[in-house]
Structure formats: C-alpha cells, structure tokens
Amino acid sequence: xxxxxxxxxxxxxVRFKTENGYVSTVNGVTFSIxxxxxxxxxxxxxxxxxxTSLALMGILPSNGEVYEGEMTFKDKDLRKLSKKEYRxxxxxEISMIFQEPMTALNPVFTIGFQLRETIILHFKMKKExxxxxxxxxxQLVGIPDAEKVMTRFPHQLSGGMRQRVMIAIALSCNPxxxxxxxxxxxxxxxxQAQILTLMRNLKKNSNTSIMIITHDLGVVAEIAxxxxxxxxxEVVEEAPVYELFExxxxxxxxxxxxxxxxxxxxxxxxxxxxxxxxxxxxxxxGCKFHPRCPLASAECTKIRPELKQMNEQxxxxxxxx
Amino acid sequence: MKYLIQNLLKTIPVFILISLIVFVLVRVTGDPxxxxxxxxxxxxxxxxxxxxxxxxxPLYMQYLHYMSDVxxxxxxxxxxxxxxxxxxxxxxxxxxxxxxxxxxxxxILIAIPLGILSAMKRNTFLDLFITxxxxxxxxxxxFWLGIMLILLLSVVFQIFPVSGRDSLMHLVLPAITLGxxxxxxxxxxxxxxxxxxxxxxFVRTARSKGLREAVVVNIHAFRxxxxxxxxxxxxxxxxxxxxxxxxxxVFAWPGMGQLLVQAVNLxxxxxVQAATFLIAFFVILSNLLADLLYxxxxxxxxxx
Numbered sequence: 001x002x003x004x005x006x007x008x009x010x011x012x013x014v015r016f017k018t019e020n021g022y023v024s025t026v027n028g029v030t031f032s033i034x035x036x037x038x039x040x041x042x043x044x045x046x047x048x049x050x051x052t053s054l055a056l057m058g059i060l061p062s063n064g065e066v067y068e069g070e071m072t073f074k075d076k077d078l079r080k081l082s083k084k085e086y087r088x089x090x091x092x093e094i095s096m097i098f099q100e101p102m103t104a105l106n107p108v109f110t111i112g113f114q115l116r117e118t119i120i121l122h123f124k125m126k127k128e129x130x131x132x133x134x135x136x137x138x139q140l141v142g143i144p145d146a147e148k149v150m151t152r153f154p155h156q157l158s159g160g161m162r163q164r165v166m167i168a169i170a171l172s173c174n175p176x177x178x179x180x181x182x183x184x185x186x187x188x189x190x191x192q193a194q195i196l197t198l199m200r201n202l203k204k205n206s207n208t209s210i211m212i213i214t215h216d217l218g219v220v221a222e223i224a225x226x227x228x229x230x231x232x233x234e235v236v237e238e239a240p241v242y243e244l245f246e247x248x249x250x251x252x253x254x255x256x257x258x259x260x261x262x263x264x265x266x267x268x269x270x271x272x273x274x275x276x277x278x279x280x281x282x283x284x285x286g287c288k289f290h291p292r293c294p295l296a297s298a299e300c301t302k303i304r305p306e307l308k309q310m311n312e313q314x315x316x317x318x319x320x321x
Numbered sequence: 322m323k324y325l326i327q328n329l330l331k332t333i334p335v336f337i338l339i340s341l342i343v344f345v346l347v348r349v350t351g352d353p354x355x356x357x358x359x360x361x362x363x364x365x366x367x368x369x370x371x372x373x374x375x376x377x378x379p380l381y382m383q384y385l386h387y388m389s390d391v392x393x394x395x396x397x398x399x400x401x402x403x404x405x406x407x408x409x410x411x412x413x414x415x416x417x418x419x420x421x422x423x424x425x426x427x428x429i430l431i432a433i434p435l436g437i438l439s440a441m442k443r444n445t446f447l448d449l450f451i452t453x454x455x456x457x458x459x460x461x462x463x464f465w466l467g468i469m470l471i472l473l474l475s476v477v478f479q480i481f482p483v484s485g486r487d488s489l490m491h492l493v494l495p496a497i498t499l500g501x502x503x504x505x506x507x508x509x510x511x512x513x514x515x516x517x518x519x520x521x522x523f524v525r526t527a528r529s530k531g532l533r534e535a536v537v538v539n540i541h542a543f544r545x546x547x548x549x550x551x552x553x554x555x556x557x558x559x560x561x562x563x564x565x566x567x568x569x570x571v572f573a574w575p576g577m578g579q580l581l582v583q584a585v586n587l588x589x590x591x592x593v594q595a596a597t598f599l600i601a602f603f604v605i606l607s608n609l610l611a612d613l614l615y616x617x618x619x620x621x622x623x624x625x
Contacts, residue, residue: 090529090530100522103521105526107619107621108619117530
C-alpha cells in the first residue's frame with residue numbers, strides 16, 4: 001500500500017448510558033482511511049455506522065462515550081485531544097455532512113451566515129473575505145446565483161440545494177477528511193445522482209478523503225474505492241469495491257447483494273434477509289448474525305468469529321469461509 | 322401594512338364587547354349615588370342626583386350615550402375628582418409602564434440564564450433546583466412575596482424604601498415582586514423550548530463545524546428557542562397588567578392599577594371604564610406586537 005493512512009481506527013467501542021445501564025452499540029471496530037480514498041461504510045440502521053462517524057467527529061450525544069479503542073488522525077490520538085484542540089479539528093480537518101438537508105441547516109440564519117461562520121472560525125478571516133470565499137464555495141458546488149443565495153434562508157432552497165450548501169460548508173476549510181452520513185438518502189433519485197457526481201468531481205480536484213456512510217449499495221458502487229460492511233456494531237467484511245461486488249464472502253453481504261432487485265429477472269418475491277438487527281442490549285452469543293444466517297450451524301451460536309484476512313485486502317468475519 | 326390594517330380592524334368588535342361588559346358590570350355591582358351622598362341624604366336628593374347623572378335612562382340608552390362620547394374621545398368625568406376620567410388615567414400611566422417594563426427586565430434577566438442552564442443540565446440536581454424554584458415562584462402570590470420583601474429588605478435591613486415612587490430605589494422591590502412570577506413562567510418555557518431545540522439536527526451541524534459549545538447553545542439553539550418564548554410572553558401582557566394592580570396596591574405605587582382599584586371601590590364608573598379600555602388597548606397592542614415579533618424572529622413565516 002503506497003498511500004499513507006489518514007485515519008486509523010483500532011478496536012473502537014462506543015456505549016450509551018441508558019436507564020438500564022450501559023448499552024454498547026459499536027463493539028470493537030477497526031479500519032483505516034487512506035489519503036485521497038473514498039471509503040464506504042455499509043449496513044442496516046442500527047449497525048453502528050452513524051455512531052462510529054459521530055465518535056470520530058467527537059460529537060456523540062451527551063449520554064454516549066468512546067470507552068475503548070484508538071482513533072488516530074494524522075498521528076494525533078483523538079481520544080487524548082483537549083476539547084479546544086478537537087474543536088480546531090472539527091469543521092477544518094474533518095468535516096461532516098448529514099442525512100437530512102431539510103433540518104441540518106439552522107432555519108433562522110441565512111446561508112451566508114452559516115457559511116461565513118465556519119470560515120471565520122477556522123481561517124480567522126474578515127467578514128468580507130469570508131463572504132467572498134462563501135460565494136466561491138457555493139459556485140464550486142454548482143449553485144447558480146451564489147451571491148443571491150448567500151442572503152437566502154434554508155427554507156427558501158430545495159433539498160438538493162441545501163445539501164449542496166452543506167457540502168459547501170463542509171468543504172469550505174479544505175478538510176482532509178469528509179464524513180458523509182447518508183448524504184443522498186433523503187433526496188430524489190435524480191438529485192441523488194447529481195450530489196454523488198458532485199462529490200466525485202470535488203474529490204478528483206482535491207486530495208480530500210471521503211468516508212461515506214450508506215445502506216444503499218448503488219451509492220457504494222457509484223462512488224467508493226473500498227467498502228466496509230458493518231453489522232451489529234462490528235465490521236463483518238472489508239474489501240475493495242470491485243472485489244466486494246464480484247466476490248462477496250460474508251453471508252450478510254451476500255444477503256445485501258441479493259436484496260437488490262435485478263431488472264431482467266422476473267420474480268414473485270423480492271429477496272430479503274429475515275429478521276432485524278439485534279437489539280444492542282440483547283446481543284446473541286457467538287456470531288451476532290447467526291439468528292438470521294442461512295448457513296448458521298451449532299458452532300456459530302458458540303464461537304465468536306474473528307475477522308479473517310482472506311487476501312491482502314479482503315477480510316471476513318465468518319467461520320464458514 | 323395591509324396585514325396590520327386588517328388586524329387593527331379586527332380589534333374593533335373586541336373593543337365594543339369589552340366596553341359593553343364593563344359598562345354593565347359596573348352598573349349591576351352597586352349604586353354610586355349612595356356612595357357619593359352622605360347617609361343623611363333624603364330619597365328625593367338621591368333621586369335628583371340619579372336623574373342628573375342620567376342613571377334613570379334605560380341601560381341601552383346610557384350605553385349608546387356613553388359610546389357616542391367615547392368615539393369622540395370623551396370618556397366622561399370622574400365622579401370623585403370631577404375632571405376628565407381619561408386625563409386622570411393618562412397621568413398615572415407612566416408609573417405603571419415603568420413598573421411593567423422594569424418587571425419584564427427583571428424576569429428576562431432571571432429567566433434566560435436559568436432556563437438555558439436548566440436545559441443544558443437536564444435531569445441533574447441543578448435542573449431540579451431551578452425547575453423547583455420556578456414552580457415555587459409561580460405558586461407564590463405576589464402580594465405575599467411583596468410583603469415578605471418589604472419585611473426583609475425594608476424593615477429588617479432597611480436597604481430599600483417601603484413604598485412610593487421617588488427614586489430608582491423605590492422601583493426595585495415592586496419590580497422584583499412582579500417580575501418573579503413572570504420569570505418563573507418564562508424559565509420553564511425557555512427550558513422546554515431549549516430542550517426541544519438542542520435535539521435538532523442543526524445543533525449537531527453547529528457542533529460539527531467546531532463552534533464552541535457556548536456559541537452552539539447561546540446563538541444557534543437559543544435563537545430558535547426564542548421564537549415560541551417571545552410569542553407566549555408577549556401574550557402574557559394581560560397577566561403583567563393584572564399583576565400591576567396587586568403590586569401597585571401593596572407598594573402604594575401611584576400607577577393606573579392603584580387608581581383602578583380605588584375607582585372600582587368607589588363605583589367611579591367613568592374611570593373604571595376608561596381604565597379598562599386602556600388596558601384592553603395595551604393587551605391588543607401587545608398581541609399585535611407578538612405577531613410581528615414572531616414574523617421577525619422566524620424567517621419561515623411569510624409576510625403577505
């Protein structure tokens with residue numbers, strides 16, 4: 001591997017304080033993001049993918065905490081940073097865009113205010129300079145009439161436009177890492193394609209790494225270099241995107257692939273993985289996927305599988321492969 | 322502008338209804354003539370006074386007379402002071418406005434920091450302490466609080482004057498008395514409004530930008546939390562004015578409230594009617610103001 005590692009996550013564990021004690025939603029996740037690459041994290045709701053990204057940003061809800069593991073960003077141990085150092089990183093080195101463009105922008109401030117705010121904070125620019133940079137950023141993400149949009153309020157823009165604004169804000173300080181949590185899920189299909197194209201083009205022109213969180217394998221195929229499949233707070237498979245689609249190994253990944261309907265096959269029933277992601281407060285013993293797994297045998301209920309390296313870049317957590 | 326005129330026109334029936342209710346109420350609750358004349362007055366004397374004041378006309382005639390005067394800006398003469406009722410009230414108005422504004426400032430100064438703090442420290446001992454205090458503040462009758470404050474800070478420690486309106490020092494205790502109840506209500510409102518806002522996506526976005534928590538809470542969250550708070554508080558003007566009646570009486574504050582209480586006791590009809598008219602005017606005005614403020618604070622509301 002030639003590229004250097006930008007972010008390294010080692011055995012990350014996150015738990016939440018609830019009325020019934022601690023509940024762990026991320027259980028020992030290990031992965032890294034290389035400079036300039038796009039890493040997709042795939043999984044159903046409740047697999048811990050969003051919590052992982054919030055943990056990296058250091059903005060877990062107040063009842064959540066990272067209680068084990070390491071997060072290293074550019075040789076900095078994120079868990080040892082002071083609050084102030086972490087703030088200096090957020091929005092500047094690592095920035096984030098969210099799933100809901102409708103609610104992710106503050107409704108009472110203008111687009112200009114929300115753009116300038118980050119730029120002034122991290123670049124110590126004057127208001128006029130920041131305003132100019134804001135306009136440039138809006139133009140960069142393909143917003144027509146950028147100057148006018150600066151004076152608009154979020155509700156005056158469409159969902160796609162708002163997501164573009166979010167991307168403009170996130171990229172305004174030239175971050176090394178952009179975390180995108182389901183950035184296209186809430187958008188119309190045509191707008192989805194536009195946003196993905198935009199992200200791909202922006203990446204081509206900068207060296208920003210992207211960590212994209214999604215449950216949509218179409219998005220993965222569209223944009224990712226490498227993929228991590230998460231299930232119940234664990235990584236169950238990791239592979240380059242081409243390899244994963246060609247040769248999915250984990251039964252869960254296979255299930256996800258099979259759930260995509262194909263145009264030329266006429267079927268009565270669409271394939272779906274039975275059951276749901278287990279409740280973090282009540283995890284099954286052994287392999288966490290075994291209650292839903294078509295290949296499960298007696299030993300799957302006892303042995304907790306390790307992540308096995310199948311080749312240099314492909315790893316799977318399953319005793320059956 | 323069109324919106325404003327529309328809303329002003331809508332207030333006309335409100336005024337008519339209020340005037341009618343007050344007009345009837347002051348007439349069915351007692352006879353001013355028996356209070357105006359000495360007990361030794363003969364029936365004939367009473368009757369002639371009634372006749373000269375127009376109390377012997379049918380009620381609807383009296384009302385129509387009254388209203389036709391009101392429309393011309395004449396609220397009649399005070400039976401007690403023998404001068405223009407409106408003039409007496411307007412003379413007292415500045416004192417009441419002064420007290421109301423000072424109380425509002427006291428309330429805001431207490432409620433904003435406590436409300437925000439209690440939302441941020443939700444379900445901690447501090448939060449319990451603040452919300453408990455708010456319940457207590459709301460439950461405490463203002464006449465009782467006023468007397469307690471006088472006892473403690475004017476009689477025992479002699480920091481503030483007991484009553485009257487001569488200096489800024491005189492304003493402190495009445496403003497605290499009246500402000501406490503409003504602060505209690507406002508604190509709870511800000512707390513619940515902040516709690517709702519702090520869970521919103523845009524608060525997380527603000528954090529993800531690397532903003533200081535103080536900026537996230539006091540600017541991004543609070544500016545949104547303020548929308549319902551301002552609206553509801555502006556609608557509370559009637560509570561505020563009702564509060565001045567009691568507070569002014571406790572502290573002998575020479576305002577409209579004190580005058581109104583006296584006028585009711587003396588059946589001084591013209592003064593009672595004019596004062597209620599003025600109060601109604603202020604309540605309606607503040608409702609309009611609330612509406613405008615709401616539109617100002619929330620850009621999502623469109624001006625028509």
